[in-house]
Amino acid sequence: MNILVTGGAGFIGSHTVERLLQSGAGNVSILDCFNDYYNPAIKRANVRGFADRVTCYEGDLTDKAFIQQVFKKGRFDAVIHLAARAGVRPSIEQPELYIDTNIKGTFNLLEASRQTGCKHFVFASSSSVYGVNKKVPFAEEDPILQTISPYAMTKMAGEQMCSNYSHLYDIKTVSLRFFTVYGPRQRPDLAISKFSRLIEDGKPIDKYGDGHTARDYTFASDIVDGILGALNYRSGPICDIFNLGGSQTVTLNDLIATIEDAVGKKAIINQLSEQPGDVPLTSADVSKAQSLLHFKPTTTIAQGVPKYVEWFRQMRAEGVAVC
Numbered sequence: 001m002n003i004l005v006t007g008g009a010g011f012i013g014s015h016t017v018e019r020l021l022q023s024g025a026g027n028v029s030i031l032d033c034f035n036d037y038y039n040p041a042i043k044r045a046n047v048r049g050f051a052d053r054v055t056c057y058e059g060d061l062t063d064k065a066f067i068q069q070v071f072k073k074g075r076f077d078a079v080i081h082l083a084a085r086a087g088v089r090p091s092i093e094q095p096e097l098y099i100d101t102n103i104k105g106t107f108n109l110l111e112a113s114r115q116t117g118c119k120h121f122v123f124a125s126s127s128s129v130y131g132v133n134k135k136v137p138f139a140e141e142d143p144i145l146q147t148i149s150p151y152a153m154t155k156m157a158g159e160q161m162c163s164n165y166s167h168l169y170d171i172k173t174v175s176l177r178f179f180t181v182y183g184p185r186q187r188p189d190l191a192i193s194k195f196s197r198l199i200e201d202g203k204p205i206d207k208y209g210d211g212h213t214a215r216d217y218t219f220a221s222d223i224v225d226g227i228l229g230a231l232n233y234r235s236g237p238i239c240d241i242f243n244l245g246g247s248q249t250v251t252l253n254d255l256i257a258t259i260e261d262a263v264g265k266k267a268i269i270n271q272l273s274e275q276p277g278d279v280p281l282t283s284a285d286v287s288k289a290q291s292l293l294h295f296k297p298t299t300t301i302a303q304g305v306p307k308y309v310e311w312f313r314q315m316r317a318e319g320v321a322v323c
Helices: 011-023 040-047 064-074 088-093 095-116 150-169 191-200 220-231 252-263 287-292 301-317
Strands: 002-006 027-032 055-058 078-081 120-126 172-178 204-208 214-216 239-244 249-251 268-272
Touching: 002 011, 002 064, 011 027, 011 040, 011 220, 027 064, 055 064, 064 095, 078 095, 078 220, 088 095, 088 150, 095 120, 095 150, 120 150, 120 220, 150 172, 150 239, 172 220, 191 204, 191 252, 191 301, 204 252, 214 252, 220 239, 220 287, 239 287, 249 252, 252 301
Parallel strands: 002 027, 002 078, 027 055, 078 120, 120 172, 172 239, 204 268
Antiparallel strands: 214 249
8 A cells, every 4th residue: 555644754744654664554655845833853853763664755735736746656545644734823823824735735635636546535634623612522423613713714624625525536535633632743832842841941831811721632642543543444434534532631730730740840830811712622522433443542641741751851862952
């Protein structure tokens, strides 16, 4: 099997590539633009261990001609589409960038899949599509009436494009709604990364709201289990959607306390008001993924955060700026 992993040098992507190679899943290619959204040296470090075992295409999702060339050369049987502009708050500041990358980029990949006969497409969506969902935990069949950020809107659009291409062109698409993924190689702009770095350096952390907002944190290795489950999922509807969460909702206050324990220092708090676009709670019903993808998250936040801190300190020791 020829498999393309977009965003294959990134956080979730690099872990996915490693697992694919370990499992002997087939010929693996990665597509990544190595942009400067955060320090590109982090991504270069991510791929060091497998760079000689994959084909690497460096370029932008929005470049239609480039994407078509990649697909014609790779003749892929399956695509795992993890590349995206991520983050709720930046999407409010730069919505057009998110629309270009996340919507146009996903369209380019689906269209190239259609043109070259690729029949299996796994799409990384997000729990943010649920918006302010009053029903807890969130289930795939819950009605989605209102997204509250451009980022969430682009992910919802991606799911709908997958539905279109399944219906029109017989491409098996599986959309995976990720719930707050964390772990080694995590992007520097995410809460666990920022808090660990600032607490380690004795600098204040920004705390938005009273600390009672809660997230369903999911460790990277557990997410990869779900991705590979989706890659091997050949039964069921030709277009399907699954939640992938850690089944462990953690408040912001508890998260900060867990990071303090892992770092061995107390946080200096800069108290701020709540941020627009943030949802108060995410909580995943993963029963469907458990049943059909054999997904079973095992890493608790107390186990996962120290693993991130260990990686973060190792990167610093190697002289890679994790910021």
